Amino acid sequence: MEEFDVVVIGAGAAGLMCALTAGARGRRVLVLDHANRVGKKILMSGGGRCNFTNMYSTPDNFLSANPHFAKSALSRYTPWDFVEMVDRHRIAWHEKTLGQLFCDVSAKLIVKMLTDECAVVGAEVRTHTPVESIEVGDPHRLRIAAGEVRAGSLVIATGGYSIPSMGATGFGFDFARSLGLDVVPTRAALVPFTLSGRPLEQLEGLSGIAVDSVASCGDGHFREAMLFTHRGLSGPAVLQVSSYWHPGDSVEFDLWPGAEIAQAIAQARLERPKIALRTLLAERWSKRVAQRWCELWLPDQPIDQLSRGEVDRIAAATHRWQVKPSGTEGYRTAEVTIGGVDTRHLSSKTMALRDQPNLYFIGEVVDVTGHLGGHNFQWAWASGHAAGEVA
Structure with missing residues (x-):
């Protein structure tokens, strides 16, 4: 003893x-x-x-x-x-x-x-x-x-x-x-999200690309990088907000934080009216992300041809992109x-x-x-x- x-x-x-x-x-x-x-x-x-x-x-x-x-x-x-x-x-x-x-x-x-x-x-x-x-x-x-x-x-x-x-x-x-x-x-907390079905298919080919974002869920709001992965979403913003997420919750991302996409479009209309929306988006995102967003949700046409309704739709897909995770990667990769x-x-x-x-x-x-x-x-x-x- x-x-x-x-x-x-x-x-x-x-x-x-x-x-x-x-x-x-x-x-x-x-x-x-x-x-x-x-x-x-x-x-x-x-x-x-x-x-x-x-x-x-x-x-x-x-x-x-x-x-x-x-x-x-x-x-x-x-x-x-x-x-x-x-x-x-x-x-x-x-x-x-x-x-x-x-x-x-x-x-x-x-x-x-x-x-x-x-x-x-x-x-x-x-x-x-x-x-x-x-x-x-x-x-x-x-x-x-x-x-x-x-x-x-x-x-x-x-x-x-x-x-x-x-x-x-x-x-x-x-x-x-x-x-x-x-x-x-x-x-599991401080953990990547997983997606399945159509939401995951929509992001195919973007794995490894990071985007500045504000991730929000419940009382959690974090401005840091969001990372696309082959299983879903990760990066500091996602890990942070995962602590506030429960199964069935949606997570909202502002992918153009600190500015208004509508104002960027209005400014471009004055200075570069023929620039394509995809090109404007690629100035803050990667070309692949800009192209994918235009393929899925946005009108890829010259800025001066966008209607007011289309600008509102662009703002929603840019500032209020919503995802409903199917789950997380669990304790296997959770930090806490x-x-x-x-x-x-x-x-x-x-x-x-x-x-x-x-x-x-x-x-x-x-x-x-x-x-x-x-x-x-x-x-x-x-x-x-x-x-x-x-x-």
């Missing part, structure tokens, strides 16, 4: 942050993970360079059944607190777009930083160590292959279902349900799992169960989901730090 002050299940971003924070308080910490290496999501994020936070991350960048829950942890551990650690380890970084911060070299440096910090404070990390059973109590008793582990505090940092090829499971959700906790229904352990059971200050203050849930397993662009890592750091300060 082994005894520790704190056992953390899950050696991802939130779990490692919790471990190094608790260890810095002199707590004896053990981190367990069933995978063969730590920080797998960190390593694959940002194309291998890890979008480790967002300098503009605020509670408004998160979805939850309780939109106020994340405020406490996020306010007490900010993006600049994490940047201070990155700078202390002399990891070069840069802002890409919209406040997204990336490593200059490799995500491996972020994982090394976290494991080095754990080593300094004596927090032990074990991979290839699945937890076979948990008996909640005082102390908690965990069964692993090597025997029994006891801990005064237990932290669940097991993530969600997204990207099962990396070992993601529903362990944390299942454990929460076994305790009688509510779990807000989960689904939306939903999770209901925050009504948790203290927003400590991340502990309200009626069991030595049992904590942090990171993606909790019903707090960030927008694309480093916000989910910031929630991992903030929630992990909040638990680590008291566990």
